[in-house]
Amino acid sequence: MPKMMLPRLALTALCAFPLIRGSALAGEVMRFKSVSVELPQSDRAFPGGHEAEAVNNNCLACHSAGMVLTQPKRSKAEWTETVNKMIHTYKAPIDETDVPTIVAYLASMKPQP
Ligand code: HEC
Numbered sequence: 001m002p003k004m005m006l007p008r009l010a011l012t013a014l015c016a017f018p019l020i021r022g023s024a025l026a027g028e029v030m031r032f033k034s035v036s037v038e039l040p041q042s043d044r045a046f047p048g049g050h051e052a053e054a055v056n057n058n059c060l061a062c063h064s065a066g067m068v069l070t071q072p073k074r075s076k077a078e079w080t081e082t083v084n085k086m087i088h089t090y091k092a093p094i095d096e097t098d099v100p101t102i103v104a105y106l107a108s109m110k111p112q113p
Contacts, residue, residue: 044069046105054101058094059086069109079106 044065046052059068074082080103086092087099094102 048105051105054098055105058092058098058102062086062090062092068106073109074107076103076107079103082106 045060046055046065046069055068056065059065080099083094083099083102083106087094087096
């Protein structure tokens with residue numbers, strides 16, 4: 001087969017795909033029905049009581065604690081970078097004076113499943 005034929009074959013296959021699907025569905029009436037969906041809930045907070053206060057106060061507004069607790073271990077420098085990303089990129093209203101406490105907590109965290 002000449003090389004030039006290949007792209008054309010691929011294109012033909014792509015174009016035929018919706019036709020095949022379309023004909024399989026032909027005759028069926030499309031019906032919509034209501035479904036109920038249960039979204040996962042998370043009331044998990046950061047463990048550690050008083051030491052976790054700064055993290056619990058600053059890091060649960062936009063996502064769950066799980067988003068943070070399930071991360072692999074990071075150094076203080078890496079956590080500082082992450083916290084700064086939350087502040088500057090995602091506009092997290094975190095007091096700059098809380099950052100060292102938050103970073104110390106995060107760096108001492110054990111990775112969780
Ligand atoms: C203003 C909203 C907001 C707040 C408050 C916030 N985050 Fe986030 N965070 C996000 C968004 C949006 C994402 C998802 C985007 C992404 O994965 O980079 C995210 C993702 C993450 C992730 C996973 C992605 C990564 O970069 O590792 C970590 C870890 C994280 N946040 C940690 C924190 C910590 C720690 C705090 C508190 C100091 C915090 N977040 C507070 C918005 C926020």
